[in-house]
Structure formats: structure tokens, C-alpha cells
Amino acid sequence: MDSDRAAQLLRTIAAEIGKAYVGPPEVARQLLVALLARGHVLIEGVPGIAKTTLARAFAAALELRFSRLQFTADLLPSDIVGTHVYNPKDGSFHLHEGPIFAQIVLGDEINRAPAKTQSAMLEAMQEGQVTIEGTTRELPRPFLVVATQNPIETEGTFPLPEAQLDRFLLRIDLTYPSLEDEVAMLARYGGRPPRVERCASAAEVLELQDAAGAVHVEPDLQVYVAALARRLRDDESLLLGPSPRAALNLLQAAKALALLSGRDYVLPEDVAALARPVFRHRLIPTPETAAEGFRPDALVERALAEVPHRPRPRVPAERRG
Ligand SMILES: Nc1ncnc2c1ncn2[C@@H]1O[C@H](COP(=O)(O)OP(=O)(O)OP(=O)(O)O)[C@@H](O)[C@H]1O
Ligand SMILES: [Mg+2]
Secondary structure (H helix, E strand, O other), X not given: OOHHHHHHHHHHHHHHHHHHOOOOHHHHHHHHXXXXXXXXXXXXXXOOOOHHHHHHHHHHOEEOOEEEEEOOOOXXXXXXXXXXXXXXXXXXXXXXXOOOOOOEEEXXXXXXXXXXXXXXXXXXXXXXXXXXXXXXXXOOOOOEEEEEXXXXXXXXXXXXXXXXXXXXXXXXXXXXXXXXXXXXXXXXXXXXXXXXXOOEEHHHHHHHHHHHHOOEOOHHHHHHHHHHHHHHHOOOOEEEOOOHHHHHHHHHHHHHHHHHOOOOEOOHHHHHHHHHHHHHHHOEEOHHXXXXXXXXXXXXXXXXXXXXXXXXXXXXXXXXX
16 A cells, blocks of 8 residues: 555544544544554543543544453453363364454453553563463454553552553543533533444555654664653653553554654654654652652653754655655
């Protein structure tokens, strides 16, 4: 798929999401970045801020097999991955696949599940396969997890450990709507709720992912990404900075954003635009920083301001247009 066709299809999907979710356009763009970069998304926000609405609208805009998992304290790993079921007719066992065997999985309120259940899900996310009582099964493709969590509640929740957070390509932080957006939402949901139409097939999603993977990256930009990650690792207010996986994810995300913008090469602005969502959930503050009020985005912004701005990449002649 060429970059014009890709950008057009992506605009259509974003417009469908925008029918149900009223808010800043970068929210839908970040969901699409994760889809294109073959990553997973964590959506964080207080209750009633449209986390579930957004995730559902995203799934509804794609012709992908969808399943929803409501995480609770008593959810077992087998409720997610599946189990062997005995067939009394012939005395055999057959594998009953759990809801993780979908192409887009909404994991709602992931921090309400106990660690064992979270890790079953997170293993699937990293490996693209699950092991059920000794049998390994490949998950379908594309495969994308959209998980939601509420940052405030602590009672009866199990915060995701950093190794598991690192498996999310990016975290979308939903904030309260502007006055205009809130009024628009009230008007839109006053009557019959909006309908989101499917506008991209699984085959098209795979093509979009291939197109994003083929986006050109100048070596300068690899240096820029690595330097940003190192700058945060050296930050004295942090106990833990971004992993090399985080740096790789930033580059993959930047390629996806380039495609969204109709380009087949990455610009430094693509990297800068995604540094916050890709890094924010992977930073752990020192106890002193935590006590003063930790704002991961502010640290990423500081790194962006301090790491020398790379020159614009030399765009090969045949790509200029
Ligand atoms: N920005 C918004 N755009 C569209 N609908 C919104 C928006 N904000 C809130 N809503 C509406 O508010 C209601 C609650 O949204 P939703 O259930 O998605 O919230 P949530 O963040 O998942 O909440 P919870 O944490 O309680 O699960 C829905 O009817 C939704 O349409
Ligand atoms: Mg919800």
C-alpha cells in the first residue's frame, strides 16, 4: 500500500473514532500509531472520561475479531487464555480457546486483576502466543491489546509492575474535555448514540503495518532516539528510565506517525511528538521525586529540550515530492 492510500485510509478510521469519542485528535492518532507499529495501548484516566468508549470505537472502526475482558479480582488466567475441556462422548480433551484469541482485545480495568492473571495477558502481548496446560498456540494476526486503567483508585487494585508496563507501546492519558468538547459530547449523546462504521479489513491492517515498517529512518534519527533514552536514564529524579525496548518502540511509533502524515520517511518531529506517550509509563521516580509530585511528561519535555535537535534528515531525491 502506498503512503497516499495509507494516509487516506487512516484518516477514514480516525474520523470514525471521532464519531464516538469527542476530544483532541492526537488521541485517535496515538491509537492508530499503536496499531501500525504492532504495539499495545494502555489508556489511563479517571472514571467516566470515555476510556471504554474510546477503546470500543477503535475496535468498531476495524473489521477485526474483537473481544472484551472485564478484569476483576477473581479472574483466572484460564478465563483469558482458555482451557482443555473433557468430551465425555469419546473421552478426549479438546482445547477451548479463551477470549484472548481475538485480533483486538479490550482489557478493561486491567489493574483490578491479580498479578497471575495480568501476566497471562501480558505474556500473550509480548510473545504473540499462549501456552495452555503445556500446549502452545499462536494468536491471530493482527493482534492488539487495548487496556484501560484508572490511576486514582488504589483499594482492591494491583498496579502493573514495570516489566509489564514496558510491554505497552504507549500510554494515552485522557484528560477532562475542553468546554466546547464537553458541550459537543452532551449534544451528541443526548439522543441515539452515534454509530461507528467498520472501514478497514484485517488484510488492510496488515498492509498498513507493513507500510509503516517500511518507512525510511535516517541514521541521525536513530542517534536522536537513543540520546533521548540515555538522557532520561541519567535523570537524577528517576530510579528507572526508558528501556532499550522503549527506545525501539519510540522509533517504531515515529515510523507509524510518519505514515499517518502521508510520508514514507521519519522527521524529528515524529519522534518528539511520541516521546511522551511512549516513555511516560516506563519512568519510575525516586522516592523524593514521588513525594514532590511526579510528572513524567515534564521530565520527557525537559529531555526533548536538552537533547540537541537533530538536523532535518537528508531526504533521498526520489522521496522528495
Ligand atoms: N470525550 C467524550 N467523548 C464521548 N463520550 C464521552 C466523553 N467523555 C465521556 N463520555 C460519555 O460518558 C460515558 C462514560 O464513558 P465510559 O464508560 O467510556 O468511561 P470510562 O472512562 O470507561 O469510565 P470507567 O472508568 O468508569 O469505566 C459514556 O456515555 C460516554 O459516551
Ligand atoms: Mg470503562
